[in-house]
Amino acid sequence: MKIIFPILCILTAALLSYGLYQALVVAPTEQTMGDVQRIFYYHVPSAWTAGVLFFVNFIASIAYLWRRNTKADALALAAAEVGVVFCTIVLVTGPIWARPVWGIWWTWDLRLTLTLVCWLIFVSYLFLRRFSSSGQTPVIAAVLAIFGTLDIPLVYFSIWFFRTQHPQPVMGNGGSIDPRMLHAFFINLIAFTCFGALVCWSRYRLEVLRRQVEETQALESLLEVRSSR
Amino acid sequence: MSYLYAAYIATWAIHVGYLTYLYRRYKKLRTEIEELERK
Numbered sequence: 001m002k003i004i005f006p007i008l009c010i011l012t013a014a015l016l017s018y019g020l021y022q023a024l025v026v027a028p029t030e031q032t033m034g035d036v037q038r039i040f041y042y043h044v045p046s047a048w049t050a051g052v053l054f055f056v057n058f059i060a061s062i063a064y065l066w067r068r069n070t071k072a073d074a075l076a077l078a079a080a081e082v083g084v085v086f087c088t089i090v091l092v093t094g095p096i097w098a099r100p101v102w103g104i105w106w107t108w109d110l111r112l113t114l115t116l117v118c119w120l121i122f123v124s125y126l127f128l129r130r131f132s133s134s135g136q137t138p139v140i141a142a143v144l145a146i147f148g149t150l151d152i153p154l155v156y157f158s159i160w161f162f163r164t165q166h167p168q169p170v171m172g173n174g175g176s177i178d179p180r181m182l183h184a185f186f187i188n189l190i191a192f193t194c195f196g197a198l199v200c201w202s203r204y205r206l207e208v209l210r211r212q213v214e215e216t217q218a219l220e221s222l223l224e225v226r227s228s229r
Numbered sequence: 230m231s232y233l234y235a236a237y238i239a240t241w242a243i244h245v246g247y248l249t250y251l252y253r254r255y256k257k258l259r260t261e262i263e264e265l266e267r268k
Contacts, residue, residue, distance in 0.1 A: 020237075024237075035230050035233050036232050036233055038233050039232070039233060039236040039237075042236060042237060042240050043236070046240070082247075085243060085244070085247045088243055089239070089240050089243050089244075092236075092239045092240075092243065093236040093239065093240060096232050096235050096236040096239065097232070097236065099232060100232050195244075199247070199248070199251075202251060203251060206251060206254060206255055206258070209258055209262075210254075210258055213258055213261050213262060213265070216265055217261070217265065220265065220268060
């Protein structure tokens with residue numbers, strides 16, 4: 001693992017650099033929106049990665065509730081935290097794109113609102129994990145995460161089932177797209193997924209280490225109390 | 230063009246900020262582990 005991790009970091013960095021080059025230099029300028037459309041090469045992969053990480057959190061939360069496996073709980077926390085980072089990027093880059101294209105930073109459109117609700121649910125999940133000292137915190141957090149994940153299909157399908165201002169998908173919907181745009185999009189999608197997985201894995205390892213240190217500290221203080229008696 | 234750069238800079242600023250936060254937490258943990266080892 002000590003060798004694989006740096007190699008994966010280098011590969012991901014190379015993919016991200018290549019993706020940036022493809023998005024800014026190789027991909028052609030979109031005719032109606034202009035250069036601002038290039039924001040999609042970061043906005044959509046970030047949304048995808050956030051969705052994947054929230055799904056990992058969902059699976060890990062179910063695993064924790066089922067087996068009470070502390071490693072599943074650590075993975076759920078790591079995935080939620082990194083997912084919130086990617087979701088924050090979605091909520092920041094979206095309005096930056098919307099301002100020149102729609103003329104407004106934000107509208108209470110269904111997809112935008114549901115994405116904000118999803119972000120708020122997972123931020124409250126992180127606050128719960130951070131500030132609650134109850135022994136039941138992992139259980140309550142796992143239940144909250146499961147309900148929070150139910151918001152993701154609503155976010156995804158909202159543009160199909162409801163009339164929204166958010167752009168409809170170009171791919172897989174009868175639309176045509178320049179192959180260079182498609183290439184830039186998929187490279188960034190792969191790069192962001194790898195980057196999200198690496199950061200999540202690092203955060204998971206940090207969480208496992210933190211718990212081990214806390215357990216050792218608790219044991220240490222217990223031994224100190226015993227020896228002082 | 231400024232909107233495009235703003236979006237890309239914001240993305241990397243958030244990522245770098247989060248990675249810095251993780252690195253600081255890791256460093257703090259390492260200090261705690263060293264203290265435990267000294268005991």
